[in-house]
Structure formats: C-alpha cells, structure tokens
Amino acid sequence: MGQQLLNAIFIGSIYALFAVGYTLVFGILDILNLAHSAVFMFGAALTYSLVVNHGQSFWVACVLGVAAAGLMGLVIEHVCLRPLRRRRAPPIAALISTIGLALIIVAAIEQGRPGSFFAWLWVDGANSVSFPAGVVPNPTWHVAGLTLEASKVAIIPISIFLMLVLGYVMRYTQVGRGLRAIAENPTAARLLGLDVDRMISLTLVISSALGGLAGILFGVALGDISPYIGRDNVEVRGLAVIVLGGMGSIPGAVAGGYLLGLIEVLALLVLGSNARAGVAFAALFLMLVLRPQGLFGAQPREKV
Amino acid sequence: MRGLRLISFLAGAIIIAACGSTGSGGGASTYAGKVIKLGAILSITGPGGVYGPQSRDGMNLAVKQINAAGGVHGATIKLTINDDASLEPQAAQLAQTLIQGEQDLALLGPTLSNSAVGVHPLAESLKTPILAVSTTGINIVPDCKFPDTTPCKYVFRDSLGEQTAIPDNIQSYTADAHPKTGVLLVAQDDKFSSDGGLIVQNTVGQYGIKLLATIKFSKAEADLSPYVTEAVQMHPDVIFITSLGAIPAKIMTEARNQGWQGQFLGGNGFNTATVSNQAGPSGKGARSASAWYLGNTFPSNAAFVSAYQAAYGHDPDQFAAQGYTGINIIADAASRANLTFSDLAGDRDRLRTAMETVNIQTPLGPFQFTSNHDVKQTVWVIAMDGKGGFTLVHEITAS
Numbered sequence: 001m002g003q004q005l006l007n008a009i010f011i012g013s014i015y016a017l018f019a020v021g022y023t024l025v026f027g028i029l030d031i032l033n034l035a036h037s038a039v040f041m042f043g044a045a046l047t048y049s050l051v052v053n054h055g056q057s058f059w060v061a062c063v064l065g066v067a068a069a070g071l072m073g074l075v076i077e078h079v080c081l082r083p084l085r086r087r088r089a090p091p092i093a094a095l096i097s098t099i100g101l102a103l104i105i106v107a108a109i110e111q112g113r114p115g116s117f118f119a120w121l122w123v124d125g126a127n128s129v130s131f132p133a134g135v136v137p138n139p140t141w142h143v144a145g146l147t148l149e150a151s152k153v154a155i156i157p158i159s160i161f162l163m164l165v166l167g168y169v170m171r172y173t174q175v176g177r178g179l180r181a182i183a184e185n186p187t188a189a190r191l192l193g194l195d196v197d198r199m200i201s202l203t204l205v206i207s208s209a210l211g212g213l214a215g216i217l218f219g220v221a222l223g224d225i226s227p228y229i230g231r232d233n234v235e236v237r238g239l240a241v242i243v244l245g246g247m248g249s250i251p252g253a254v255a256g257g258y259l260l261g262l263i264e265v266l267a268l269l270v271l272g273s274n275a276r277a278g279v280a281f282a283a284l285f286l287m288l289v290l291r292p293q294g295l296f297g298a299q300p301r302e303k304v
Numbered sequence: 305m306r307g308l309r310l311i312s313f314l315a316g317a318i319i320i321a322a323c324g325s326t327g328s329g330g331g332a333s334t335y336a337g338k339v340i341k342l343g344a345i346l347s348i349t350g351p352g353g354v355y356g357p358q359s360r361d362g363m364n365l366a367v368k369q370i371n372a373a374g375g376v377h378g379a380t381i382k383l384t385i386n387d388d389a390s391l392e393p394q395a396a397q398l399a400q401t402l403i404q405g406e407q408d409l410a411l412l413g414p415t416l417s418n419s420a421v422g423v424h425p426l427a428e429s430l431k432t433p434i435l436a437v438s439t440t441g442i443n444i445v446p447d448c449k450f451p452d453t454t455p456c457k458y459v460f461r462d463s464l465g466e467q468t469a470i471p472d473n474i475q476s477y478t479a480d481a482h483p484k485t486g487v488l489l490v491a492q493d494d495k496f497s498s499d500g501g502l503i504v505q506n507t508v509g510q511y512g513i514k515l516l517a518t519i520k521f522s523k524a525e526a527d528l529s530p531y532v533t534e535a536v537q538m539h540p541d542v543i544f545i546t547s548l549g550a551i552p553a554k555i556m557t558e559a560r561n562q563g564w565q566g567q568f569l570g571g572n573g574f575n576t577a578t579v580s581n582q583a584g585p586s587g588k589g590a591r592s593a594s595a596w597y598l599g600n601t602f603p604s605n606a607a608f609v610s611a612y613q614a615a616y617g618h619d620p621d622q623f624a625a626q627g628y629t630g631i632n633i634i635a636d637a638a639s640r641a642n643l644t645f646s647d648l649a650g651d652r653d654r655l656r657t658a659m660e661t662v663n664i665q666t667p668l669g670p671f672q673f674t675s676n677h678d679v680k681q682t683v684w685v686i687a688m689d690g691k692g693g694f695t696l697v698h699e700i701t702a703s
Contacts, residue, residue, distance in 0.1 A: 003533045003537075003562070004530055004533055004534075007527065007529040007530045007533060008530075010527070010529070011526060011527040011529070014526065014527070015526075107349065110349050110350075110353060111349075113357070114617070114618075124578075125353055125354075125357060126349065126350065126351060126352070126353025126354050126357075127353075127354050127578045128354070128549055128550030128553075128578070128582060129578075129581075129582060130553070130557075130582050130584075132584075133584055133585065140561050142563060147561055147562045147563060149561055218526070222526070222527060222554065223550075223553070223554060223557050223582065224550045224554055226549075226550060228351060232351075232523075232524040234526050236524075237526065264530070265530050268530050268531070268534065269534075273519045273520045273521055273531055273534070274492075274520050276521070276530075277522055277525075
C-alpha cells in the first residue's frame, strides 16, 4: 500500500505539472492549447538528443530543452493563435490549429532518423529511448519496505516548487496581475494600456516551458522518450486533471493532478487493473455532472 | 561503395542460386524485360514505426540484390513501400489501391496485427497473394477471416507466430529452471499483446507453472509502476510480459528497481535491439523465442548481415530479416510460377500456388510454409545481454 501511495504521488506530480501549463493558457485565453502535449514531448526529445547525439551535459541540455520548449510557445502563438485572434475566429478554430501543429511536431520528430532532414533533432524515429545509465544520477533507496528512486522522488519537490512560484507570480506580481486582467477582459486590459499580444506570448512561453520541463522529468523518471509520450500518455489525463481541478485554475490543476493519480492507484488496489482507467474517468464524469466548474473553478456567470 | 556493390552482388547471387535450385519454371523468354510489381504496406510512422522501417530496409535490400543479379529470369522486381501510419483503415485503403488500382502482383505486410485484420481478408476476397512479414498474433493464418474459420488461400506469413514462439520459450525455460509461479503483465488494448497474453494463460499450466495473477493495463498508461508493484509484491518466479514498444523495457526497469530478481519471459515484443538497449542491465537474461538471431553464422544469414551493415551502417534486426526473407520468398515463387504477365488474375493464382512449395535458405534458416501457410522454421531462444544485444540460449528445430 505504501509503495502504491508513493506511485500515486509521483504520477500525480507529473499530471499536475503538465496540466498547469494547459490550464494557464485556458485561464488567460479561454482556449485549449492541444499542442501542449507535443511541446511536452519536444522538450524531452530535444534534451535526450542534446545529451546522446550532441554530447552536451544533462544539465546544459535541460536548460536548452526548457528554453526551446518555451520558444515553441512563441511558435504556437504566432502560427496558431494570433492570426486567428486577429480574424476574430471562434475558439474551436484555435483548438483545431493547435491540433494541427501538434501533429506536425510529432511527425517531424518521428521522421528523425540517421541521414534524414530532422536528424539534427532526433535520430530514433518512432522508437522509445531512455537516457543512458549514468547520465542522470539515479540512486535507489529501500526504506521500510519502500523503494525510493531519486529521479522519481526529485520530481515531487520540483513540481511543487514550480507550481508555487507560478502561483506567486500570478497572484502577487505586475505580470500576474496583467495576465489576470487579460483573462477577465482583454479589451478593457488593452484600453488600460496593457500590451495584450505581448502578455499572451509570455503566457504561451511560460506554459510551454513548464510543459517541456514536465516532459524532461517524465523522460528521466520513466525511461520513456518517444514521439508519442505526450499524445498517448498524458494528453487525455491532462485534460481530465483540469476538469477535475477547475478549468483555468492553477491550484485546481495541482489538486486535480494528485487526485487523479490517487484515484487511479486506489482503483487498481480495490477493483483490479481492469478498472483503473475506467474509475478515473468515471470520477471525471461525476465531477462534470455534479460540479461542472471543478474543485477550484468559479461558477460561470451568465453575462447579459 | 564498391564494397557495398560487391557484397550486394554476392548476397544476391546466393539467393538467386537458392531460388534456382528449387524449380525450373518460368522461361527466360517470357520473363525478360518484364516487371514484377509488388506493394508493401508498412507502418513507417505511428507506433508501428518501431518495426516498419527495418522491414522496409530489409525488403529494399533484397530487391536491390535480386535486380542487380539479373532479376527473376530477367524480370525486374518493382517494390513500392506504402506507409499505413499504423492505422487499420489506412492500411485497408492502401491494400485496395495496390490490388485494384496499381494492379500489383502480390502484397507484403501490413506491419501490425491490428491492421492485418482489415487487410488480409480484403486481399483474400480479391484473390491476391499477401505475405505477412511481421504480424505474429493469432487468427492471421489460416483463419484470416476469423471468426469465419475457412482457411484463407492467399494469405501467408513468414513471421514466427506467438502461438509458436511463446510456448517454445516457456517450455525451454521450464526445462532449464523449473519455475513454480508466474504473473502475467499484458497490454489489453492491442491485438498483438492481448493475443500473447491469452497464449501465456493457455500454456503455463502445461508446464506446472501457477499463474498468480493476470494484470492488465492500457498501452497508453503513462506510468506502469502501480502494476509492477502489484506483480512484484506477489513474489513470482517469472514475470511474463506481452506487450510492444517501450513497455517491456519499462516494466523490467521498474521491477528491478523495486528489488525483484526473478525471470522475465516474453514474446516477439522483446526481439529488437531497441528494447534490449532500453532495458539495459535490467533486461539482462530476459528470454524470448525469436525467428532470427544476429549471431548465426550460416551462409544465408552471414551474407544478409554483412550486406545490410554495408548498406545501412548498422546491424539488422528480426524485422529486417523477415522483410528481406519475404521478398526472396516471392522472388523464388515467381521464378517457378510460369507467370504470363498478361493475365493478372491467373498470375496471382500461379504465384499463390508456387508460394506453397517455397523451400529456400534464408537469414531465418531453412524456410518452408506449413499447410496452413504459416512459417516452418528453426526457433531461436535468445536472452538479452544487458548491453543492447542478445545471446543465443537454445535452438529449436522445426518439427
């Protein structure tokens, strides 16, 4: 039971960190950025490639991987979102354009093989790879019958720290207040002198950098980096987390991540492996029916 | 470059010599200058892209060698590689195009058993020979239209089915170590994995192994730790893993991290250097039964391995060997089929008939089809070496 609770906390941290990026963009722009899962994968793939194929140290590669993921946020904004915003396209258009970009990013990585155009970025095609042993120090401790791996234990404080910092920035800094003003009413924010486009770009950069970092942590801790880690493993659960926690709420994403991790593990223990995913999404369904705004979301007010 | 051409020519010559030794049909006057059109449906992208590119490379190498050595009695093989993106509907659509639009003589593929469910019945109904080169699930041959059990006449397979591989592996390990208990970890949402799980469940009892639990999970699970914890806490002698891609390696790594020291047994999902490499030291000793082994030194494999290394700069794997073998099987059958090149339906029938009597030396070893169009070949029980490769444990000759 103890080991399973640890498993729940660990995977909950990954879900939460991934979902925070999702919910940040939703909270400000009121759209779902479905390229987030591709950025999650891109961060992990680039970091792996920098270490294994370009001889960089892990820590340098991490910094570059997070920075590149952040830049990918600018690509999302300038390619998928801003042109549509200028045309006053409905949110569904932005959602579809981000799906398109996600497919392009995944396809580009997938085509990365020795000798290919994308070989500078990735050479393992559709394969799943992991960091070679020794690249990331990962001692394992056995304490009171529990197995503690450094890479998994580390992910918990890192995730919590980053989420606290983000929460502080959003609540107490000029930038955070600006972002919240845009979320409330972009037109009014613009009239008050805020550079809305710049603030939205910043949101995408922060969100994508967090997504990239979540991807790197996922790749290190689970030993699984492939073009599909975002799409197959965390995208749907990331959506589930922000629904559970409340769309647009950062504390909600954190709580939702841990709650989903816990529900999944408890379902496995109580009802067996067949029920794990089913129970998690049954909880999501119940939340939508009983409390559509989620744990921390505000009740939507109808504007007249 | 010159070395590559020489190796390709020599390997091609060995294969053509092998083909020529098995039959004398097909006059040069009919074949010379003609084109034998083949279409391969492979998963180059999508999750099956772990296997498809190697099949493609093996096939392209074989085509290049055969054409460089004069073709099939002077007829040139023209192979098109078609990516199904690991999607069944796309694979079925491609099959229809290749059979009816492109009018290919025969098809190869698809990569995944999931897609074969859509493609093989279509090829059967359109009376076009199709050779599966990597599908190992159940109901591929002869009952490609399952639950209709009428044997499919046009569907063949050169990939070692899990129905052979998994029981051979379990039998071999039981003889060596006499395990008493096991736990099965199975991805329940793809045909290959769930078929493998079913085979394990149906086999272990015959060898006195008590299956303590069958733990099912989705292949899209982010973290398999909870499932591995559940398995490890039962202290089994063996953990059976039937799954694809990165999953076996993830399970092995997690189980070793949690201190479990027992034996991993699996199926074709273990048989790529990618999986062995990813599992690293955690995978050392993990056993599976394979259609092919890199270290085999018999001439048809040694020639294939060196030609492949020269062409692509790295070692081939099982999927490359099976793709390469697939082209050579069809080339051998075509050489004996007395093709007319003017009656496509008749030529497809003649090729199908000739395929039933293939008997050639291949990188997989001596190769024939069973009466059910399944593979009849030596099975190689291999173990991961902990360094990204494999060692040979046992050789089980085809009965």
